[in-house]
Amino acid sequence: MKAGKDKVISLHYTLTVDGEKVESSLDRNEPLWVLLGHGQLIPGLEKALEEHEAGESLQVDVAPVDGYGERQDGQIQRVPKKYFQQAAKLKPGMTTVLALKEGGHRVVVVHKVGMSTVDVDLNHPMAGKSLHFDVNIIEVRDGSEEEIKHGHAHPPGAEAH
Ligand SMILES: [Zn+2]
Structure with a gap:
């Protein structure tokens, strides 16, 4: 199944900025679960995941404009x-x-x-930064009706809400 709008994707990622590791889902030992097409990810990463499938590894470079935006003066x-x-x-x-x-x-x-x-x-700490993601896609499935209504993914074992 290919990733795209209203699909739920689980992935491991490592974010590197200016050659330094910023964060990684591997450190938490839990993949990130995301409902695509609902603004859960920065646009550049979301776009890069489209059409990809479970088992694929991607290297994604995201420019500030597709990430956390450019830094703004007067903040x-x-x-x-x-x-x-x-x-x-x-x-x-x-x-x-x-x-x-x-x-x-x-x-x-x-x-x-x-x-x-x-x-x-007040600029986001990652504003103005070029982001590099190493991504491993673990699973892609259809979002449930409930997930689409909520606008986010429900990882396995998540409490009802
Ligand atoms: Zn929910």
């Missing part, structure tokens, strides 16, 4: 320390999670740490 924001869980430990260059006023969370990069505030860069 530095000054935030009171109380919005960070571990403000005392923050250092420039670190990635941390910011609780948003409107609810939810956002991954930000620490730009500068002041006395009572932290300047963060």
Whole structure:
């Protein structure tokens, strides 16, 4: 079966940026399960998987525009320390999670740490980066009606929700 919209794919991947390994599903010993065509993956990776089948290995290079976007100026924001869980430990260059006023969370990069505030860069940490993925496709199957309704894959053993 070929990968494409409304198919569920499971894969192992290793992401390398600037020659350094950033993350790998192999470290978690669990493949990534994705419902294709529902925005679960960055566009460049999703496109590269199309028409491929279980058992294939792919090397995928993704330009920033098809990844996490280009870096944008004017994305530095000054935030009171109380919005960070571990403000005392923050250092420039670190990635941390910011609780948003409107609810939810956002991954930000620490730009500068002041006395009572932290300047963060709201650009995604991977913005402006060219991404390299080593991918092994493990399984491709049809998405279930429920998965398509939810807009995500249900890995084996996932709890009902
Ligand atoms: Zn679901």
